Amino acid sequence: MSGRFSLRRAPSPPPATPEPTVAMPQVTAPSIVPPAVPVPAEPAANPLLSSKLLDAKVRLHRKLIEEINLSALDKLPEEEVRGQVLGLVTQYVLAERLALNQQELADFVSEILDEMTGLGPLEPLLKDPSIADILINGHECVYVERGGVLEPLPVRFKDEQHLLRIINKIVSAVGRRVDESHPLCDARLPDGSRVNVAVRPIGVDGPLVSIRKFSKKKLDLSRLVEVGALRPQMAEVLAAAVKARISTIISGGTGSGKTTMLNALSAFISEKERLLTIEDAAELQLQQPHVGRMETRPPNVEGKGEIRQRDLVKNALRMRPDRIILGECRGEEAFDMLQAMNTGHEGSMATIHANTPRDAITRLEQMIGMAGLPMTVASIRGQIANAVQMVVQLSRQSDGKRKVTSIAEVTGLEGDIIQMQEIFKFVRTGTGPDGAVEGHFQATGVRPRFLAELATHGVTLPGAYFDPSKPL
Incomplete structure (x- = not known):
């Protein structure tokens, strides 16, 4: 279905839904507030829907990369960028027939923005001040340290390639590379957070990523x-x-x-x-x-x-x-x-x-x-x-x-x-x-x-x- 869909032209709404494009676009950018915690308090009621949303997010991200000039986005106010992405995401959600309410749509938009301009699923964790370390053991296993105690989070990447794309985005920003010939790498994020990466063949079960977050509060x-x-x-x-x-x-x-x-x-x-x-x-x-x-x-x-x-x-x-x-x-x-x-x-x-x-x-x-x-x-x-x-x-x-x-x-x-x-x-x-x-x-x-x-x-x-x- 996604192969027939073009973001340049809004699709026709489903016949059973009268004027569906009126309700969705009324969600204005300023009203969308991403959740403070990246993971819902309760497990997802429908794992199949969660998996479908993850697949949809990755596919939509690829389309938006082709559709939008990312360098131009950097010059626009954040709310204007969010508004543009909201319109495109709304079209896509209707075309894919994803059952999302207003808050879920807002969260989906935030996730897409994180994929486009940030580090995808890592972005909410990096913004959480209570997290000191982020530890990734393959694309399906993420731990964080809060108050000196490790705890697992149900944060997931779509697959190993999705995680590798995020890793390459991190290391390339500081002029470094990581691949099979150079499987180990030290890097840093723009805010000063320290990153260590080990990919296959060193990482036997997939990429290993350790992020020591930069403390914005200087401890004297x-x-x-x-x-x-x-x-x-x-x-x-x-x-x-x-x-x-x-x-x-x-x-x-x-x-x-x-x-x-x-x-x-x-x-x-x-x-x-x-x-x-x-x-x-x-x-x-x-x-x-x-x-x-x-x-x-x-x-x-x-x-x-x-x-x-x-x-x-x-x-x-x-x-x-x-x-x-x-x-x-x-x-x-x-x-x-x-x-x-x-x-x-x-x-x-x-x-x-x-x-x-x-x-x-x-x-x-x-x-x-x-x-x-x-x-x-x-x-x-x-x-x-x-x-x-x-x-x-x-x-x-x-x-x-x-x-x-x-x-x-x-x-x-x-x-x-x-x-x-x-x-x-x-x-x-x-x-x-x-x-x-x-x-x-x-x-x-x-x-x-x-x-x-x-x-x-x-x-x-x-x-x-x-x-x-x-x-x-």
Whole structure:
């Protein structure tokens, strides 16, 4: 039926329906409000109808692409675009004899607009502020994270090709590609959300997509204190360390809040300093006016043109930075980062995947070894001990909440062992009846050695902050 239908000419209404074109077009664009939640509260009463609507949406989308100049739509007001699409969709609904009431028609129009100008079924999820992560395991399985808890959603793509079209729309916008020859890709959305994609043959059961949504609310240290991620005394120590140019590694597992912490700490860097950021997919939100952002580049079709993080770190040293911020340190670039920290770029920061501060130091050793340089273990550890002064450890608890579980100081090298001392820690005491993690923050009683360095920058901290007998 759809093959005989043309959007350029409205079809004749069914004989049994008197003047059907009068009622439908009366739905004005301003009265159509898309639902806040992309999925109905109740399962669809008729699965066959839902499947038919999904097929119809995909077919109609293809026709509208041929019928409408998308570049011209970008210049029109949203309500005018909606009005034009409403008229065409109404014609199509009548021709296909789809049984839709006024609200269902409005929802259908919103879905078509999402397909044309957005990312289809993902668009309502991206607009939902309660969702932190979107996880797609093939075209029929979508999960989201709300409040640290994963939950499935009955959001579906028509088929694998429909999902692949959305994926290609995302990655091509940042000059990247994903296919069988390049099945893995990191990208970002226009709002800064981070996207990771794995397609066949890597994705055995279909494309895997992970979207870490960009938070429109900038979380500063005071806000992190409010939500219980750390205590005010800990926040004050961290802020003072950043001001005094204490080189810092932020450690934690996936989704533990490393990037959020890095953004929060950056607020205490002087606006007189020049910062350079290096990332695989740019997502940092540094709060200074003088920031140069650099992003890696994957190889092209011929396997050439790749620009790695190590190349960018080396280049950054020639760009007169005061500090270098490495979004994620995970390979041979660790050596160049430590070199920067040791040669006049104190106060630089990086994130790393590790479960404890000691593990973070061990991982740095391993990554420096990946550079293939003729260095002994002792010289590698000497580089780390001289460059890194503080490790901030974060963890996502079993109840979904993120916490700073440890703040440790690197005190130097004794023999061939890197010495560390913990300043603050989170002590877990149990689990509440509702699954909430119970515990408290406490000082260990150790006064950090960098207090003397803070004093030279005019920053003094009360000794009571480090007294384990006093609650934080």
